[in-house]
Amino acid sequence: xxxxxxxxxxxxxxxxxxxxxxxxxxxxxxxxxxxxxxxxxxxxxxxxxxxxxxxxxxxxxxxxxxxxxxxxxxxxxxxxxxxxxxxxxxxxxxxxxxxxxxxxxxxxxxxxxxxxxxxxxxxxxxxxxxxxxxxxxxxxxxxxxxxxxxxxxxxxxxxxxxxxxxxxxxxxxxxxxxxxxxxxxxxxxxxxxxxxxxxxxxxxxxxxxxxxxxxxxxxxxxxxxxxxxxxxxxxxxxxxxxxxxxxxxxxxxxxxxxxxxxxxxxxxxxxxxxxxxxxxxxxxxxxxxxxxxxxxxxxxxxxxxxxxxxxxxxxxxxxxxxxxxxxxxxxx
Amino acid sequence: xxxxxxxxxxxxxxxxxxxxxxxxxxxxxxxxxxxxxxxxxxxxxxxxxxxxxxxxxxxxxxxxxxxxxxxxxxxxxxxxxxxxxxxxxxxxxxxxxxxxxxxxxxxxxxxxxxxxxxxxxxxxxxxxxxxxxxxxxxxxxxxxxxxxxxxxxxxxxxxxxxxxxxxxxxxxxxxxxxxxxxxxxxxxxxxxxxxxxxxxxxxxxxxxxxxxxxxxxxxxxxxxxxxxxxxxxxxxxxxxxxxxxxxxxxxxxxxxxxxxxxxxxxxxxxxxxxxxxxxxxxxxxxxxxxxxxxxxxxxxxxxxxxxxxxxxxxxxxxxxxxxxxxxxxxxx
Numbered sequence: 001x002x003x004x005x006x007x008x009x010x011x012x013x014x015x016x017x018x019x020x021x022x023x024x025x026x027x028x029x030x031x032x033x034x035x036x037x038x039x040x041x042x043x044x045x046x047x048x049x050x051x052x053x054x055x056x057x058x059x060x061x062x063x064x065x066x067x068x069x070x071x072x073x074x075x076x077x078x079x080x081x082x083x084x085x086x087x088x089x090x091x092x093x094x095x096x097x098x099x100x101x102x103x104x105x106x107x108x109x110x111x112x113x114x115x116x117x118x119x120x121x122x123x124x125x126x127x128x129x130x131x132x133x134x135x136x137x138x139x140x141x142x143x144x145x146x147x148x149x150x151x152x153x154x155x156x157x158x159x160x161x162x163x164x165x166x167x168x169x170x171x172x173x174x175x176x177x178x179x180x181x182x183x184x185x186x187x188x189x190x191x192x193x194x195x196x197x198x199x200x201x202x203x204x205x206x207x208x209x210x211x212x213x214x215x216x217x218x219x220x221x222x223x224x225x226x227x228x229x230x231x232x233x234x235x236x237x238x239x240x241x242x243x244x245x246x247x248x249x250x251x252x253x254x255x256x257x258x259x260x261x262x263x264x265x266x267x268x269x270x271x272x273x274x275x276x277x278x279x280x281x282x283x284x285x286x287x288x289x290x291x292x293x294x295x296x297x298x299x300x301x302x303x304x305x306x307x308x309x310x311x312x313x314x315x316x317x318x319x320x321x322x323x324x325x326x327x328x329x330x331x332x
Numbered sequence: 333x334x335x336x337x338x339x340x341x342x343x344x345x346x347x348x349x350x351x352x353x354x355x356x357x358x359x360x361x362x363x364x365x366x367x368x369x370x371x372x373x374x375x376x377x378x379x380x381x382x383x384x385x386x387x388x389x390x391x392x393x394x395x396x397x398x399x400x401x402x403x404x405x406x407x408x409x410x411x412x413x414x415x416x417x418x419x420x421x422x423x424x425x426x427x428x429x430x431x432x433x434x435x436x437x438x439x440x441x442x443x444x445x446x447x448x449x450x451x452x453x454x455x456x457x458x459x460x461x462x463x464x465x466x467x468x469x470x471x472x473x474x475x476x477x478x479x480x481x482x483x484x485x486x487x488x489x490x491x492x493x494x495x496x497x498x499x500x501x502x503x504x505x506x507x508x509x510x511x512x513x514x515x516x517x518x519x520x521x522x523x524x525x526x527x528x529x530x531x532x533x534x535x536x537x538x539x540x541x542x543x544x545x546x547x548x549x550x551x552x553x554x555x556x557x558x559x560x561x562x563x564x565x566x567x568x569x570x571x572x573x574x575x576x577x578x579x580x581x582x583x584x585x586x587x588x589x590x591x592x593x594x595x596x597x598x599x600x601x602x603x604x605x606x607x608x609x610x611x612x613x614x615x616x617x618x619x620x621x622x623x624x625x626x627x628x629x630x631x632x633x634x635x636x637x638x639x640x641x642x643x644x645x646x647x648x649x650x651x652x653x654x655x656x657x658x659x660x661x662x663x664x
Contacts, residue, residue, distance in 0.1 A: 181538070205581065205583055206395075206580065215579070224574065224597070225604075226574060239548075240549075242556065243558065246469055246558050249537065250523075269556045272557075
């Protein structure tokens with residue numbers, strides 16, 4: 001069944017070239033070990049795209065959604081966007097002498113992570129507001145691009161955009177080959193992601209759903225610009241994810257992948273439609289190659305969604321057992 | 333130049349069939365009279381897609397945005413969505429005996445349009461809130477579909493979705509043939525449009541930007557649903573249009589079409605980017621075949637945007653002079 005599907009794909013994808021046997025038999029998910037997870041994914045895609053089959057999903061409804069932090073790239077030791085915000089506080093500090101004595105900025109500048117943690121969510125939001133507003137959308141995009149070009153992950157000493165999961169890249173490519181439209185649905189900031197998702201994931205800006213701040217239209221010196229304001233507009237997390245999906249996509253997905261309790265409602269919402277559905281969770285079990293964390297983690301806590309996944313037989317990927325490689329740079 | 337472009341298009345679009353001379357010379361905008369408007373459109377598309385040309389726009393950046401009411405379909409004598417809301421008030425009245433004595437509902441039920449007008453914007457918002465909330469997104473979609481199947485326009489006695497502009501359908505198709513991605517950016521409700529835009533315009537739900545109400549995620553009897561609440565979330569009109577474009581699309585468009593002052597900022601924002609841009613306005617000049625209105629109209633007022641268009645040499649379509657047919661049903 002699956003092999004037949006690959007052959008027809010090869011023909012569809014290369015109408016002017018004879019499909020070679022080698023290509024037709026190629027594994028679309030080479031970084032995935034043979035496992036229940038891999039079989040569940042391949043089976044879902046084969047059944048929902050088998051023309052004339054009872055489970056086929058019309059092309060227009062082939063909507064696949066992916067959480068970003070912890071699902072498509074690493075989220076430890078801190079969310080990468082928060083690492084960006086901390087670096088921005090340091091870069092902007094000379095223009096804000098008052099930050100030297102004012103938390104949460106004081107703690108950031110002193111490298112006092114315990115002090116920063118003590119400022120709680122309020123402190124985090126202040127840091128995000130101070131570093132993500134007061135400029136045009138274009139200027140913000142430039143700061144993200146500049147940061148990604150120079151910042152390095154503290155453990156892997158590589159650009160953050162290299163810390164994406166090779167098996168998930170293969171999965172998204174395979175879905176797109178099968179005419180699924182892939183979307184990111186992330187608690188992260190929409191404008192932090194859009195500058196690089198196309199290059200890194202093959203997902204264009206208009207297929208990125210995320211949290212956002214208020215933006216205001218203005219004419220500055222006769223030039224129309226959008227200014228980022230220090231005010232939260234929408235939090236695309238938990239119950240906000242189905243809301244964000246409805247707002248941006250307007251269809252219920254048939255395929256969803258997450259990794260934490262923040263993805264639970266997105267997975268439930270996906271499961272709640274009719275017909276064949278796929279719900280997947282990345283379980284971080286590999287302290288040697290990446291990180292191992294779940295129920296007790298402050299970042300990417302996986303507790304209730306895990307219980308629900310087990311109970312409802314959703315696919316839980318065991319990173320250590322199921323993935324041959326984690327990052328693209330590990331490949332020979 | 334333009335003829336060469338058609339030939340290369342024909343080859344690109346039909347790789348397995350030899351391009352016939354007849355096809356290669358076919359007019360992609362047959363419902364447009366030869367005019368400055370038509371020439372400006374064809375010239376823009378030819379130049380932005382001519383490989384190796386100085387004005388070529390990369391495929392990923394070929395974003396074209398269209399207002400809906402008055403740009404893609406008729407908006408007189410009242411916005412079609414408001415006709416829907418009025419019909420919904422009538423349908424829901426038996427469940428709301430208090431409406432008989434309470435404006436704006438009382439005026440609607442009595443057919444007293446002057447009384448309704450006297451309730452102003454506040455009255456209109458109350459009617460929209462009462463008819464667009466308190467149900468799931470799916471249930472609302474169903475009421476829209478049911479209404480469209482039975483409601484008829486008071487002058488043309490046809491389903492509202494037949495009152496779309498044939499020349500604009502041709503334009504959107506031609507843009508898509510040239511790998512532009514077409515989006516609606518409308519002051520109308522996003523959930524009022526999405527049920528039919530794919531069938532009528534070829535624009536899928538995820539490419540519809542519009543005004544929206546707050547939506548809440550809930551489990552009802554264990555089933556995940558999204559409930560529409562009686563609260564405005566976002567008004568995608570005037571300065572809200574560039575904001576909506578930024579939020580949903582994340583790129584500045586290169587091509588924009590509107591018809592009223594509510595589209596002015598969207599046109600300005602489009603014009604404000606670098607490289608070749610197209611800004612167009614539909615001027616309703618045809619009282620015989622459609623409607624004639626501009627500076628003094630309560631609906632679709634075209635005043636400041638018209639002045640700006642003339643001054644900045646944007647394309648102003650003279651509906652009466654430039655369009656051979658208005659609606660698809662006029663074609664022989």
